[in-house]
């Protein structure tokens with residue numbers, strides 16, 4: 441039998457899985473969604489969902505992947521032969537396809553700022569001018585499509601070459617550097633005049649602002665940031681050797697994610713309030729606020745450029761995982777075709793993403809259910825497809841995998857105590873499906 445590729449170390453796996461998790465979700469999506477949903481209460485519900493649902497589901501995906509040691513579709517076929525459960529993998533591929541189609545638009549926005557900052561076009565503007573320059577740029581059809589293409593091109597090049605090498609090593613330096621820069625940013629933001637209101641906005645929950653929509657979006661946000669519900673983590677953990685601890689990996693990924701979400705919130709909201717910007721500005725929020733905070737730092741533009749590079753890297757490592765899950769399924773059995781498939785799939789995603797890229801310009805008036813094409817793609821992935829994938833995974837695991845087999849898988853390479861295992865199993869078997877369904881029904885107004 442052909443030897444499957446494996447991560448070169450546990451650290452390699454954690455870095456790649458954390459690379460998939462940490463990306464635009466925590467840094468771009470969290471601030472704007474929290475901003476639209478009243479701040480503190482959203483943040484708190486997000487943390488609760490991450491711990492009660494996200495962490496157990498991440499562990500569930502890890503168990504599926506390492507048990508089956510195969511791609512997102514074959515893993516389900518191996519564990520539940522002769523059933524239709526492999527559709528869960530196919531749904532994951534479709535979700536990933538749509539996800540990357542709009543994710544690349546935001547990846548492109550980072551590239552726009554990078555080019556502008558390097559060209560010196562951003563020096564000495566006021567916060568309003570930053571917003572205007574940015575708004576004008578993303579509404580330009582040629583520019584927005586071009587940068588989206590560049591982002592996808594970088595993703596294709598890496599995935600075509602194969603998953604591990606290089607990404608692992610680069611992550612080991614880039615991720616800690618991103619954390620450090622974020623801490624600098626937070627220090628600057630919280631010491632701005634008038635920042636206290638922003639800190640309160642994030643950390644002081646106001647439950648009167650909570651609606652069914654807030655709860656659904658907090659749940660979607662927690663799945664989005666952990667890359668859960670797509671079977672991406674099934675794919676990544678299938679490359680992991682048996683002697684590594686899955687629970688420890690899951691906990692460190694969740695911990696890092698919560699930390700970066702907190703840093704993003706503490707960098708953005710104090711600045712939003714201090715500069716008198718609108719927290720509910722939507723997807724452009726981060727991009728309107730960032731240059732203004734950096735402009736308040738000595739050597740601000742250099743810090744900004746470094747930040748953008750690290751941010752781009754974080755977004756790319758997430759994008760790799762989206763393309764990887766699709767390519768690993770369709771190039772299965774013909775590994776020499778991997779390169780062609782990566783290109784073909786990547787180009788198809790780019791084409792599908794063009795209407796999203798144009799949503800901030802020529803197609804801004806085209807709406808469905810009151811949402812632009814970009815918003816619709818973002819909303820349907822975060823609040824429909826991810827919860828659906830997560831729901832099905834929480835049904836699949838207790839139904840199709842033996843409890844003893846799961847325990848054996850999870851305790852390999854770790855001292856996973858029986859009591860903790862039982863708690864995890866309870867959360868997956870009962871809490872996850874009931875809670876996800878309740879939140880989804882609630883939004884539909886069923887009760």
Ligand code: PFF
Pocket residue numbers: 460461462463464465466536539663664665666667668670671672758759761762
């Ligand atoms: N977790 C990524 C982020 O927060 O940017 C987004 C993501 C990647 C979601 C891969 C789902 C996925 F399968």
